[in-house]
Amino acid sequence: MFDLDRWREIFQTLSKNKLRTALSGFTIAFAILLFTLLFGMGNGLKHFFEREFSGDAMNSVYINSGITTKPYKGFQSGRRIQFRNDDTKFINEKFEEDIAFFSPNIQRNNVLAIYKGNQNRYTVRGVYPDYQPLESAVIEKGRFISFLDLKKRAKVLAIGRLVEEDLFGNKSALGKNINLDGISYQVVGVFSDPGGDNDERFIYTPFTTAQGMYRENDELDYFGLTYNPKLSVDQALSFTSMLTKMLKEKHGVDPRDQGALRVRNYAEGAKNVQQFIMVLNVIILFIGIGTLIAGVIGISNIMVYIVKERTKELGIRKALGATPKSIISMIMQESIFVTAIAGYLGLMMGVFVLKGIGDNLEKYFIVNPSVETYVVVGATIVLIVAGTIAGYIPATRAARIKPIVALNDE
Known part of the structure; x- marks a missing residue:
């Protein structure tokens, strides 16, 4: 009391x-x-x-090609490894149970983007819809690239928040057309990214559209994927090692060659x-x-x-x-x-x-x-x-x- x-x-x-x-x-x-x-x-x-580590999914893996440093099975050193569409099919067939999201990628740097009187240069990536969770991109307006866009080879874009700010100011970019290297694309989505300003200045377009525009003979630049979240860190590292080994075998690369394929697994960094x-x-x-x-x-x-x-x-x-x-x-x-x-x-x-x-x-x-x-x-x-x-x-x-x-x- x-x-x-x-x-x-x-x-x-x-x-x-x-x-x-x-x-x-x-x-x-x-x-x-x-x-x-x-x-x-x-x-x-x-x-x-x-x-x-928030700019990308913590269970993401990126696979880039490089140049061989060792001769192997009749191939000379100094050979550049080139990924193609059949590598996409190969990876998905061999590791279907271990992969959650997957996207081959085509990247073009320093692309001139123009909207009316405003212009700037950005990195343009041709991706699958699965690339969104890899980059932890959050759609603020509209949508991301869809599988229907891939099928139709649609000239559509998902642009970063700062791209919209650079080219459109305070106005919405949704539904507007942007000129990329002389070709008109429609903006279907605007995204933000926890990775910061650099990641919000990317432009994404359907993989098939970018491949038709920038590559010949079904070539592509690199792969991005997320492994099954049920895998432990050690299992994820083992999966990455097996994936690297099988890709080296497919492309005739010495197993000891560290320069031919560069695999970055976020699991090790996360651990x-x-x-x-x-x-x-x-x-x-x-x-x-x-x-x-x-x-x-x-x-x-x-x-x-x-x-x-x-x-x-x-x-x-x-x-x-x-x-x-x-x-x-x-x-x-x-x-x-x-x-x-x-x-x-x-x-x-x-x-x-x-x-x-x-x-x-x-x-x-x-x-x-x-x-x-x-x-x-x-x-x-x-x-x-x-x-x-x-x-x-x-x-x-x-x-x-x-x-x-x-x-x-x-």
Whole structure:
């Protein structure tokens, strides 16, 4: 039950002992502030690495052709490997169970795009509809390339958000025609990409359309695919190795030749990032626990000192009829109140500092440093419990002292 007189007494005690109250509050606020900053910086590091890998699906694989560096089966070194449409059929037939999404690709760089008086140069990619999840592209308007577009060899485009901004300003590009190297294409979709500005300046068109325009004899540039998400990281790496081996056999490449085919599997990078984040979480946890322990020790020492300093006061209270229970309750309420208020102030200061410096830390690999509210609230509760225990033990001892002994205490 709320006791107004008790709270008046507590506020009176705090106001009479401003320095003591300020030191107690500072210890608690500083512990929570430091805890918030450490966790915020740790989360900022995690956000940086997560962002770096967000531009593509974490289970994506890209296969590029190269130049042979070793002679093999009558072929000389220095031979360029050329992918063709039959490689598409080969990969899908051999690894149907292991592949989730698949797209052969044709890429043309520095293509001039014109819309009325505006023009700029972009990278144009001819892809299958399956390429959208590979790049984690999010359709903002309209749609992506469809299989019907592939069948009809339609002259349609899905353009990045910044392409729309460059060529159309504040107007929508949907349904408008863009001229690419003298040929008119209709915009059927606008996408955004978590990979950032560079990925939002790509233009996608149907693979069959791009192949007819830019390649001869069913040639293509590279493959992109995502492996079955049911595969573990080790299974995904094994799948990639087998795929590379079979493609080398198909194209007459020495198995030891590292230059003929270049396979980039995001699974390995994802595994390394996961391990790094796990280690980082452990380090942050230990630092956070250490910070809290330091705060607990500080609160405990202050509470012991406070109770000892008030021994005479407690003796007078007992002499006037105060029960041990009421004395303990008063000290506990005071302890909890100071800890809660100081903890909240420390939390607010920590959040304010993180917001203030957040945009300036990207060069140190820290992005959006922040901390979940429940984490800091939990830390504050730990300090409140610690403050309660720290106040309870000496308060219990003080409440047992006889008034005459307490009054004679120096």
